[in-house]
Structures are given as C-alpha cells and as structure tokens.
Amino acid sequence: MTTIRVRLTLVYSGLFLLTSVVLLVTVNLLLSHALSTRVGRLPVPPPAAEVPPGGRGGDGVRPPLPELVDDVVGYQWEVTWLAVGVLALVSLLAGWLVAGRLLRPLHRITATARRLSLSTLHERIALTGPQDELKELADTFDAMLDRLERSVDAQRRFIANASHELRTPLAVQRAAIEIGLPPDLGEIRDKLLTHNRRSERLIDALLLLAQAEHGLRERAPVALDEVTRLVLAEQAGGPVSVTARIEPCVVDGDAVLLNRLVTNLVDNAVRYNRPGGTVEVTLAGRRLTVGNTGPEVPADRLGDLFLPFRRLGTTREQGAGLGLSIVASIAAAHGGDVRARPNPGGGLTVTVTFPPA
Template structure:
C-alpha cells in the first residue's frame, strides 16, 4: 500500500534508491574480493611456510614451498605433498574467515547506511516540499478578508519559486477582481436605490394633499424621467453582464459601415436631447474594416463611444471617428481637460468626472466600462488617452485581433 503523503512517498523512493545503491556496492565489493582472495592468501602463506629440507640448510634461510596452484603432482615428495596440503587447508580457512568477516562488516555497514539513508531522505524531502507546504497553508488561510496576504517565497530560482510567484500573481488578480466586484455591487446598489428614493419623495411630497393639475404634470414628468433613467441603468447593467460572459458565436462584421450608421444616429437632430452641445463638427475617415464578433455588442461599443464623445463635448467642439485596415477603431473628442491620472479610473463602472444629477438622459457612468468589457470579449485591446489642452477631451482606440484570429470563446 502506497504512503498517503508526498513526503512519505519521496522518503520511500529516495531511501529505497540509496539502500539499493549501497547494497549493490556491498555486493560488488564482495564479488571482487572473493575473486582474488584465495590466491592472495595462498601466496602469502606459501611465502612464510616452513622450508623443505632438500639442499638448503637453516643457515641458508627458508626455502620456498611449492604454491598450491603450481603443484607438479607426481613430482612431489611426501614431505612436499604434506606441505602443499597444509598450505591449501590454511589458505582455505583464512579465505573463509576473511569472507565471513567481510560479509558481517558489510551487512552491519549496510544496515547503518540504510538507517542514515532513510533519515536523510526524510529530511531532504521535507526541505524540498517545504515551499509546497507554505503555499498550501497560505491557500487554506485565504478568504475574502485577507486576500492581501502573499507567499513571498525566499528561495533560489527554480520550479517551486516560479510556482509561488505564479500563485502570488494569481492572488494579485483575484484581489483586483474581488475589489472591483465589491465596488461594482456597492455602486450598483447606490445607483438603483437613488432613483427609487427620488420617486418615493416625488410621490409622497409632490402629490401630498390636493395638488393642482400643473404640479401633477410636473411630478408626472419627473417620475417618468427617473423611470427612464432607471430603465437605462438596468439595461446597461444587463449589457455589461452579457459582455463579461464572452461570445457564444461570431460572424464577420463590417465595422466601418456599422460605425457610419451609429455616427449618423448619435449626431443626428435631437440626439441626446438638451445635453447635446451646439455646433459640433464631425470628422470621419472610415477605411474598410471587417472584424469577427457579435454585431449587436459591437454596435453598443461604437454607440457608447460616440455617445460619450457627444455628451462630454463642448459647444463648437469636434468629434473624430476613424477605422483603419490594420484593425483599429478610434474615437476622439474635444471637451474638458482630463488629468492623465484619471483616465484609467473612467474605465471603471459608475465612474464620472461630475456628480450625477439624476436628470433625464443623464448617463449612468457605465459607458466606457461597457466598451472595455465588449472589447475584452472580442479579444481587442482598448487604450484611452487624455487630449492635451486647449482641445481637451479623450481619445479611445480599440485594436481588434488580426484577420483570421478568432475572439476568445464564451465563459
């Protein structure tokens, strides 16, 4: 049965490999020693064996006995044969004793080595898996209240260091998304609650008692205006939610023709009502541009950009609408001078440069955030830049993927 923890598995693997390596080394040493041990012992024994008294005397020094491997057989005398047998028996006994001692010492050394190997494998696997444990504990502690925590693994470059850094990067993105979601929910609740409060106050105060017909007409007009504003806000929220889900299906859309149609509608007579500045001039350069996407969402993208350019312009101002064959849609307008640091904030939901007055035709602060969401759904890159003084205003560019590159799938 396999161990249940990664550390135990690594310990088993490392320990088994080290013990097998030690056992192989012990076996190899025993084989090599056994192979030449008898010859070495026999040579040593025959060198110091008693001399055969043939022609030498004790004063002449000891005579060498005949080695067992070179015994000539029938040419030996009885004394030489007896010496040969004694030498052979002594060599064999010495070999057996030496091999037994070697085997005993080797097994003891192997047992000690096995214990040290298992301990070393356990320690090493703990060192290797320590970053994984840190990542696991951090992930276990995380909740919506402490998404600011990071691993910050202090380790040399490697796979686990990259894993920890990737996890920290994912936490950064999650914290941004959760923060944006919380701000969106709070702003949406505020935006939806305010019209209801206005309607209630108009009904309770304006219609209290027996108001004259003129007052009733004014209250009626106010309630209808607030209802229209609330309806527009709800439609914008639904559109934002749909665009965040991605595209279920795509087809080729003539963006230049779509932009021309939306431009005619947004800059026509009566567009945007009293909020439309007087004397607006329009410059357009619509080169052929076909993109893959959803025609309805792309229409909302162009419409919101143009409505934003018209609503936040100035009398006698200018609007520029351009499409280029390399996949870029550009909408630029004159207007108030916007500090460059505020541009990114304007792309967030419910962000405006001026306080909302809850009047008819007033935007909900979702236009540019819807544009950014639709651009992401089509795999396009959106950039916004503040125009310098004295013209002021904003320039928004949406760069669509090259032809043949499909937008990201839904979900």
C-alpha cells in the same frame, strides 16, 4: 522554466542511476575482495630447482596470479562505468516517456480549462481510467463545471425575466403619462416623461452590462467597419464635428454588443465635448480609437471612468455613469482590451484593441 515533466524525469533517472551505481560498485568491491582472498589461499608453487622431471614449475608460461586479479578487476571497473553511461541514457529516455504518460491526464485537464468559456461550459473532461488522484481531480473539476453552468444559466434566465418585468411597468407608466395627463400639466408631464426615459435607459444599460459580463453564448464574424459607419451615420448633423478613418475589420463576436460598444464610445465623445468641438474615430488594423476635444481629465482618475456609476464632473442628467463600463465589459467579452489617455488641452482618447481573428 523547468516543467514538471523534466523534474520527474530527473528524479526517476537520478534514483535509478543512484541505485545502479551503488549496486555495481558494491558488486565490484565484493568481487575484488573475493578474488584477492581466494588467490591468497592458493598454495605457493615450488621453485624451479625443486620441480620433478616432467613436472610444471614457474616457467613463466602464465602470468602471476596477483597481476591476473588486477587485470580482471580493472576490466570489471571499465565495464561498470560503461554500463553506468548506457544506463544514464536509458533512464533519461524511460523517465521522460513514463513522466509524459503519467502527466497526460493533467495535460487534458489543462487543455479543457483553457478552452472553456461561458459559451462552452457544457464541455467536460470525462477522464477515464483507474480511480486514482488524477481521476478524482478531473471528476472534481467536472462537478465544479456543473455547478458553474447551472449558476450561469440561472443568471441568464434572471436577466431575461428582469428585462421583461422592468421594461413593462415603465412602458405602461409612459403610456399613462402621455395619455392620462391633461394638456395644462405640460411642464409636469414633460418632467415625468424625462424621468421615465432616463429610467428606461438606466435599466437597458444595466441589463446590457450584466449580459456583457456574462460573456458570449455564440460568436459570429462581424464587420466592425460597417458597424462603425452605421453608428457615425446616426451622428451626422450634430453640434460636434465627427471625422473618421475606417479600414476593413472583422471581429468574431456579437453584432448587437459591438454596435453598442461603438455607440457608447461615440456618444460619450459627443456628449462630453465643448461647443464646436471635434471627434475623431479611427479603425485601423484591429484597433478602434475614439478621441474628442472635451474637458480636461485628470490622469489619476482614468481608472474611474471604467467603473459603473462613476462620473467626472458631470450630473445625473448627462448620464448614469455606465457608458465606458459597458464598453469595457463588451470588449472583455470579446477578448479585447480598453485603454484611455487624456489629450493635451482637454478631451479623452479611448482605444479598444481586439484580439487576432
């Protein structure tokens, strides 16, 4: 791939060389024509017999003038082509340096754009120099970052406010159901509490999904192996057999979100499983793999698993369809990648790969 710096260098060098060659060739042609014309106007020397005593005639001491003109013009052409070669090298070097200096602001803009994330939106290019097109581009980029930072801050405040405003009525509602309903309405009371808890889980999942999709504000080293062991300890004694092979692994990110990622993977593997089935959890290198022996999953429906509110043969009582979409969002916030593949005979294997530390 040819970079713009190489193209600019070739353009500068080409134009400089073209101008230099045209100039030198024109000068040489004019010089050759002028010498030939001037020599043609000189008087012809008399023959040796007509030279007076003590005079100078054509005694062969100096070469004939036409041959001298040819020697001068030939030497001039040799010097010209040598100068063209030297100018080619000089123009390439000068073009490379000039192009690099002109493109330096673009490299700064590119480096800032690559470095930016939702946690570093406060950074700006702040390009200094003359008010040219590159300065205008950098200022436009900074203005866009200002608008983006304000928008992200507003959405974060909305998530925090929504978290409080949505959870409080549900907590009051649950307390009213538990305390206010008489014991003889036990079936209705249990049904209302079930719907209340389901609403709480749905709101928590939606808020977590929104938080994950907005990226990480701060990062810290998290021992993913310890997080995985804690999650598996909570699953001990369940109806599904869980086996694990865990190696040390440290991920730069958010401990709460990583805990939820592992929890969702294990919960899904346990929930969507057959009676007496198994779940295998493997953490090796920077790859977390969770597989189960659940029902068969069509290969053409794997992409739907990571979309919100998508369910494959399940009911609302089994979940809201946000588990794997939250996993995908948390992995993306940590720069990771999520892949799923169906297992032979039924079940699913989900693999989360984290970037190098």
